Amino acid sequence: MATKSPVTGHTYTHNNNNMHNQLHNHNQGHSHDHHQDPKTTTYRERLRQAVNKSKTPEEIVSNPAAACYQPTDLIRLLAMPAHSYSAVKKAFNSRPCIKSRSRTWTPASGLDLLPKLNQGTKGTGALSAQAATRIATTTRTGNIAPSVERSKLDTQFQVGFSMAYGHSIELNMENETIKDGNAIDSGTYIFDSDELPYASVVDKDWRGKLCEECLRNLPVEDDGDAVLECRSCPRLTDGSGGGGEDLELRPAKFCSRECLELAWRTWHGYECKFMEELDQFEQDTRLALRIFWRNGQEGVRLITGEAAETNTNSIDTLTSKAAGLSLNNNNINSVNKVDEANRKPRVHSKDGSQVSIQELYHNFDRLPPKTQMALLIKAHYLQELMGLSKNAARELAQIQALVKFNSFAIKSKIYQDADGDGRICHQEEYAVGSGVYLLASMFNHSCAPNAMVVFGMHGKTSLRDGLETTPGGGDKGVDPRVLNVLTSKSLKAYGSVPTQVEISYGPTGGRMPTEERKECLRQKYLFDCNCSACNDRYAETLRKRVFKCQKGNYACRPMLGDEEECPSCGEKVDCNTRDKMMQLIAQLLGDASDPTLPLSRRLTLLKTLEVSQSRLFVDTYIIYGHTCDQLAMVYTQSGDLGQGTQWCRKALKAVMVNFPHDSIEVAQETLKLAGLLFNNQQHKEALKHVQAAIVLYRGHYGAESKEPDLLELYKMEEVLKSTIKEYY
Numbered sequence: 001m002a003t004k005s006p007v008t009g010h011t012y013t014h015n016n017n018n019m020h021n022q023l024h025n026h027n028q029g030h031s032h033d034h035h036q037d038p039k040t041t042t043y044r045e046r047l048r049q050a051v052n053k054s055k056t057p058e059e060i061v062s063n064p065a066a067a068c069y070q071p072t073d074l075i076r077l078l079a080m081p082a083h084s085y086s087a088v089k090k091a092f093n094s095r096p097c098i099k100s101r102s103r104t105w106t107p108a109s110g111l112d113l114l115p116k117l118n119q120g121t122k123g124t125g126a127l128s129a130q131a132a133t134r135i136a137t138t139t140r141t142g143n144i145a146p147s148v149e150r151s152k153l154d155t156q157f158q159v160g161f162s163m164a165y166g167h168s169i170e171l172n173m174e175n176e177t178i179k180d181g182n183a184i185d186s187g188t189y190i191f192d193s194d195e196l197p198y199a200s201v202v203d204k205d206w207r208g209k210l211c212e213e214c215l216r217n218l219p220v221e222d223d224g225d226a227v228l229e230c231r232s233c234p235r236l237t238d239g240s241g242g243g244g245e246d247l248e249l250r251p252a253k254f255c256s257r258e259c260l261e262l263a264w265r266t267w268h269g270y271e272c273k274f275m276e277e278l279d280q281f282e283q284d285t286r287l288a289l290r291i292f293w294r295n296g297q298e299g300v301r302l303i304t305g306e307a308a309e310t311n312t313n314s315i316d317t318l319t320s321k322a323a324g325l326s327l328n329n330n331n332i333n334s335v336n337k338v339d340e341a342n343r344k345p346r347v348h349s350k351d352g353s354q355v356s357i358q359e360l361y362h363n364f365d366r367l368p369p370k371t372q373m374a375l376l377i378k379a380h381y382l383q384e385l386m387g388l389s390k391n392a393a394r395e396l397a398q399i400q401a402l403v404k405f406n407s408f409a410i411k412s413k414i415y416q417d418a419d420g421d422g423r424i425c426h427q428e429e430y431a432v433g434s435g436v437y438l439l440a441s442m443f444n445h446s447c448a449p450n451a452m453v454v455f456g457m458h459g460k461t462s463l464r465d466g467l468e469t470t471p472g473g474g475d476k477g478v479d480p481r482v483l484n485v486l487t488s489k490s491l492k493a494y495g496s497v498p499t500q501v502e503i504s505y506g507p508t509g510g511r512m513p514t515e516e517r518k519e520c521l522r523q524k525y526l527f528d529c530n531c532s533a534c535n536d537r538y539a540e541t542l543r544k545r546v547f548k549c550q551k552g553n554y555a556c557r558p559m560l561g562d563e564e565e566c567p568s569c570g571e572k573v574d575c576n577t578r579d580k581m582m583q584l585i586a587q588l589l590g591d592a593s594d595p596t597l598p599l600s601r602r603l604t605l606l607k608t609l610e611v612s613q614s615r616l617f618v619d620t621y622i623i624y625g626h627t628c629d630q631l632a633m634v635y636t637q638s639g640d641l642g643q644g645t646q647w648c649r650k651a652l653k654a655v656m657v658n659f660p661h662d663s664i665e666v667a668q669e670t671l672k673l674a675g676l677l678f679n680n681q682q683h684k685e686a687l688k689h690v691q692a693a694i695v696l697y698r699g700h701y702g703a704e705s706k707e708p709d710l711l712e713l714y715k716m717e718e719v720l721k722s723t724i725k726e727y728y
Contacts, residue, residue: 057071057074057075057078058071058074060078060370060374061074061078061374061377061378062280062281062282062285062378063280064096064277064280064381065281065377065378065381065382066377067094067096068092068093068094068095068096068381068384069091069092069093069377070091070093073091073093074091074377076091077091077373077377078370078373078374079370080369080373081369082369082372083369083372083373083376084373085376085380085393085394088373088376088377088380088393089380092380092381092384095384096277096381096384096385105232105234105272105273106232107232107269107272108230108231108232111232111261111264111269112269113269114264114265114269114270150353150354150439151191151192151193151194151195151196151352151353151439152191152192152193152349152351152352152353152439153169153172153190153191153192153350153351153352153439154188154189154190154191154192155172155175155192155351156171156172156175156177156178156184156188157169157170157171157172157190157501158170158171158172158174158350158351158352159347159349159350159351159352159355159442160350160498160500161345161347162498165444165500166444167345167346167347167442168442168443168444168498168500168501168502169190169352169442169443169444169485169500169501170498170499170500170501171184171491171493171498171499171501172350173493173496173498178493181492181493182492183490183491183492184487184490184491184492185487185490185702186486186487186488186489186490186699186700186701186702187486187487187488187700187701187702187705187707188486188487188491188702189460189484189485189486190451190484190485190486190487190501191439191460191483191484191485192351193460193461194459194460194461194482194483194484195437195438195439195440195482195483195484196437196479196481196482196483197408197410197435197436197437197481197483198291198294198357198435198436198437198438199267199287199290199291199293199294199435199436200215200287200290200410200433200434200435200436200481201283201286201287201290201433201434201435202215202432202433203283203430203431203432203433203434204279204283206430206432206433207250207252207253208250208253210412210432210433211253211254211255211256211259212252212253212254212259212263212268213254213255213259213260213262213263213268214255214259214479214480214481215410215412215432215433215479215480215481216255216477216479216480217255218253218254218255219255227253227254227255228253228254228255228256228257228259228260229251229252229253229254230251230252230253230254230260230264230268230272231251232272232273233251233252233272233275234272234273234275234276251275252268252272252275266290266293266294266297267289267290267293267294270289270293270386271289274385274386277385281378283433283434284400284403284404284407284434285378285382285400287403287407287434287435287436288396288399288400288402288403289382289396291357291399291402291403291436292392292395292396292399294357295357295395295399300356300357300358301358301395302357302358302362302395302398302399302402303391303394303395303398346359347359347442352439352442353439355438355439355441355442356438357402357436357438359438360402360405360406360436360438360441361402361405361406362398362399362401362402362405362406363401363404363405363526364397364398364401366526367401367526372397375396375397375400375401376393376394376397378396378397378400379392379393379394379395379396379397379400380393382396383396402436403434403436405525406436406437406441407434407435407436408434408435408436408437408440408453408483409431409433409434410431410432410433410434410435410455410480410481411429411430411431411432411455411456412429412430412432412455412456412480413429413457430595432480433481435481435483437483440453440483440485443485443501443502443503444500444502444503445502445503445504445505445521445525445529445531446502446503446504446529446531446532447504447517447529447531447532447534448531448532449488449502449503449504450487450488450489450491450501450502451485451486451487451488451489451501451502451503452485452486452488452503452664452700453483453484453485453503454483454484454485454486455480455481455482455483456478456479456480456481456482457478457480457708458484458707458708459478459482459483459484460484461478461482485501485503486700486701487501488664488700489700502531505521505524505525506520506521506524514534517529517534518534544560544561545557545558545559545560545618546558546561546617546618546621547559547560547561547563547573547578547616547617547618548615548616548617548618549566549568549569549571550571550573550574550615551566551569551571552566552568552569552571554618555568555569556568556569556571558618559573578616581612581615581616582616584612585609585612585613585616588605588608588609588612589609591605592605592606592609592630599634599637599638602634603631603634603635603638606627606630606631606634607631609627610624610627610628610631613627619650619653619654620653620654620657620658621654622654622655622658624654625650625651625653625654625655625658626651628647628648628650628651628654629647629648629651629669629672631643631644631647632644632645632646632647632648632651632672632676635647636676641676641679641680642680644676645673645676645677645680645682648669648672648673648676649673651669651672652666652669652670652672652673655669656669662696662699664696664700666696667693667696667697667699667700670689670692670693670696671693671697671709671713673689674686674689674690674692674693674713674716675716677689678690678716678719678720683720683723683724683727683728684724684728686716686720687717687720687721687724690713690716690717690720691717693713694710694713694714694717697709697710697713698710
């Protein structure tokens, strides 16, 4: 039951003449949501809610689905105590219609009209005879991409099951290495081969910049490879009938003909005609549709027959507790709602190679009724819009819930030349899309994880072979979608109790107060976390004391948010002023996080944000540390390495207070500071931080690892030792 995390924090690299170091924050996917991303914290959500009170029914349902209901109908449906598909159908006032365009939609030359998938009531959910014939024919003629070999676990790990935790990834007690009591080193890849997603989608902000199939960068004009636009995608016109100028709707773009054809056969050929309507839906809904299409092609259904109209357990008869959250009785708020069938193991292949989409946990019946109805409303609209079978809406509603609990953010590093001459550059890591991975969804959660998710260039295949050839992608470098999981700590079996391998579903311990983190997990994943990080009360108390006394400043002890007077000097807290400053900080956080801002504007916002935060918070508060890191990045991009170094020092101080000194967070920030010192030619101090970063990275990836950050640190160490020996 892994889930996506939002856009990660910014990272940067710097080049100075021949001293080229590729430094980048190695955000570890799910296992490590970057500490510098304010969007990952409920702190920011709390501030935002102070300005924006609540969403309207239309915002909950999302347009254009809401346009087919009267507002009174939406309010009534969302207020119902249990979901009812019949009520959704009755409230549907007008059928969706495709807006008029300057031409009739037809597939472009070389792209065939795909047969309609059979998504009827049959339990098999098999393809129609016509579709099966088409796939058999295209496979023989080579027009469909070869099937991708399923990933499986390394022999040192297995998919386990227990009544306490449900399904989980754990050490394989039958492996000879484990039997002999040997420890598994940190930096061990858990998957035998990198895993590709069952389905994926590019983030809307990155459409037109990345290939919509493989998520690689689109070719630039100088490369000689043209960007391929889908000529079947509808264009909005000025309505004059003369083929007016295209407006905001952008056609799907691909990096190669292979990607275009693969996307057409697997999902785009079904969605292309409706791109204008689908473009208005959120990313999770579009990902759910792509899972729906693949299910149809593979003959898979989540619902075996006619589902009940009300909120009953019958709708969940095929779900499993892939991450085991519903089976841990200490972690369930409403155990009575859990289907008894889910207390039995459903994943029967210990190596994980046979995990199917049916075995992922969608939790639909444990969602609030309002959420259930919103998913059904959107699903019914899509069913009517695209002419799907009568049970498709129920299927789509559950797939949307499955995406909510199982999707991963797909993260990629974007390189940019700050000054145009190649001398100083930076890179930022973004969540450029999301995907559902079958084997990766087997991991349980911990706020103090012992494993981390890696994507693309950090996967096992790329580090071993350098390049990867993927279906539809060709030999174009590493596929950014591939995922693997690395142990971040040494693991050893103790007695007969299996040792679980755990990742983080969101913020780890140190990124936000424990109670807020637990509430975030409770609201998003419907369980109470009682891991070791959540029970570290002493550390939690220290992290809560973030407010400065306005009279005594650092001479006084930091305060909790609910304290009405300073515990050191007795100065009364001006709550109104504090609330106003919190709202201002929330606004500045939102404005400064826009990646499209000009550098000068972003710097102005960050400086204003830092001044506001420094008046309110102590300098070890992690949110303040995030701002310092952003300032370091922006100053570096503008060529001021001195200022960049100063702000990076402050960011490292905040990280070291909030995270263990051997954590990956400290390693990442130490690497950043080492790179800045290296580029600023502060050789002796740079060497000290490079060597500290090497020790930390080895602890997470192993001494023999070929992890790019570690290899770059070795190069920097060699250059610095040589320089110091010659000139000092």
